[in-house]
Amino acid sequence: MKRDGINKWIKPVALVGLIIILAILPLLFSSPYLLHVLILTFIYTVGAVSFRTITISGQFPLAHAAFMGIGAYTAAMASRYLSWPPWVTIPMGAIAAGIIGIVFGYPFARLRTLYYAMGSLFFGMAITYIVQSLKITGGYVGLTKIQPLFSSVSRVPYYYFFLVLALFCTVALYRFEFSRIGTNLKAIAQSYQLASSVGIDEARYRILVVAVGCFFVGLVGAAFAHYTPIVTPSTFDLSATLWLAMYVLIGGINSFAGPIIGTPILYFIPQYYFSNLRAYSPFIPAVILIIIAYLMPKGLAGLIFMLNSRYLDRLWFRMNGKGATHATENQ
């Protein structure tokens, strides 16, 4: 395709540009609230990306925020009761989430889509209720006295920590999806019978992807525990999982970049720019959801794909002295 020359460079350049902007941002803007919202955006982005990773295999992890909570509470309890340092508790939280993901996945991954989705929804509720009812997890009120990651008052070191952590998780999940592992998962999603017949152990792969997704969301959850002053069960309830799903759908579930686009739009923008609306602020994400649902069902990534095809085609042809002809990309 003639346009391949430009086309190939757009994505990497945009990506590097974004990373550079994020890296120098604290030097330009020092508002602690901005940094705080960005940190949460990084965390939720990893939550959304890992949510989407699990959906590649055709499963819907409606307990995903609960697994973030498992990571957070594991790290919080290890820190508060055992006084273990963050560089131990954070991996611990991730591993705990991964293991519980496997424990859950083992009996439930064999269920078909709807029942797996409902099963994970109920499982997430079970985790929420259990955490709310035990004294050791602080009940409804939550856990405090967790050792913070950095002794500084400023949020800047936290910002860079979470930026690097989010990049790490994103790259790790990218590799997972775009290797043969991802191909096998997509094969399983299309036809588990067919996948079996070529030798793919579809049960094992399904458990694997759940474990991986839970591991990474547990990882950011555990890190979150060392940032926030208090860990409460309401941060990780069903509503939180639904919003993670929304971040994915807004951006577009069919594209890896979807959740990375969706989280800033649906979380960061309302949270940072419209927080002064106070009680009215949830209307903003609701409106965004409505707009996307009616106008851009494939999510923003789908829109960008369409724009990419149509307008860049015309741009290319115009730039090269050829009149605008019919669109050449096949949709």
Added chain:
Amino acid sequence: MEVLIQTLTNMLVLAAVYILVSLGFAFLFNMLGIFNVAHGSIYMAAGYLAYLFIGAIGLNQWIGLIIVVILFAGLGLFLEKFCFRPFIGDFNRQIMIGVAIIAILETSVNILIGSQMYIIPTFVEGTLAAGAYSIAWDRIVAFGLGGVLLAIVILFVNRSRWGQQMQAITQNIEGAALQGINIHRVSAIVSSLGCALAAIAGILMGSLYTLDPFMGDGTLVKILILIILAGVGSFKGVIYMGLLLGALYATLPLLIQGAASDAVAVVIILVILLIRPQGFFGHEVS
């Protein structure tokens, strides 16, 4: 013995509430495959609105009830036309619009009415004395009302023209359309009815127990539990399962305190789901 009577009463009332609210969800899901995540929030919003009319403004309970039910029946029509019908078959968009509706309803309730727990003033004062024991009248009336409504709904589904069309659509939507059934009209009626039932359930809950701002989410989970255990596609199953779950929710808190009883309930349900995912009365979803 006192405890037994109380528990029995609770069981029947809870069963009635959950059956009513779940039927509304089941109508849409079984018939059109619409997964209305906002159904719990509709239930909650109706309860709070009734509190506004009855508790805050001071209208008579029954008038308040009727007004809210009519308003929510209208909401059901609106939602069906603009939010459900366009998205039939597209699960992702249904969830998106559903979450948006949840956010709008919860925020509106928060702004207009408040985010505390309230109780709607009781509909019927006094208690019925039977020997040494007594049952509150409002619970008896609630259960009776629930029973009457249920009977009406059953008659509607089995005997009326609309009900039969509804069953036809549930079994085979294309076949039904080919037979000349106006799907849009039936789905509008059914959606309206479903929201009305949810409204009544919410008002009952708010009057007999309490309104809390999170009751929408919790009830959504209970609805899903009921539907899944009953089996997708079965309305009868909703009634039987509702009674069973009503018994469970009424008795479990006696044995285990607080949030732990919710945890145990959900774990029990998870085990059942593993053993028999397709539920007990419905057909299997592939």
Added chain:
Amino acid sequence: MLLKISDLTKQFGGLTAVNKFDMQVNQGEIVGLIGPNGAGKSTIYNLITGVYPPNRGRVIFNGKDITRMKPHRVAGLGIGRTFQLNPLFPDFTVLQNVSASFHLHPHSSLFDIYFNTPTYRKNESIIREQSLKILRLVGLEKVKDDLAKNLPHGFQKMLGVARALATQPKLLLLDEPLGGMNPSEIEFSLNSIEKMRQQGTTIMIVEHNMQILDLCDRVIVISFGQKIYEGLPQEVRENKEVISAYFGGEHA
């Protein structure tokens, strides 16, 4: 003897789909399994590959009892198959369909795959090369980047075969490979199947279409889950029972 099936029985509720079925397949043969609709042919395939277990009976492949083995392990032992319904990965391209089917040979470990080791990269390039070779063999290399769901029906069937070949099976189970094909596609398919046999694959074919008989060394006829005849192709054509099974009862 590559495959031996003895006393295979499967009941679904009250319905007996397969009843005390015996057969064997020898190395290098092409064996046809024919019979009217609903005779139980696909069920036999499912029993062989472990989609569900039989109520009675055994399946022995290459000396190994595979009766209750899971499908992916059966595939690992060297049995490949096509499917009548859902024969493809619809959202994959033609090339992806074939290369995804190379899961077993050459096999890369999860570690190799994830960390992009030289082993993995070498395997992937082998897979790509072999995939293109198979596509050339079945005549699909021109459409390699088209989505499988957009292919015309005959192409989809050939892709199904190509996909099954990618598993490099010792025994290939074809399920209605000629379904919905026009005469030139049928001729092409018959030639391709013969070529596969020459390259060392043992083949079993389930088919309605009697044209398959020309290709087979042996034919087994099944009706209502039971074997009613076994013999050479020309004998089968003339046998009265076979004819009445096809035309007296349900139609193909």
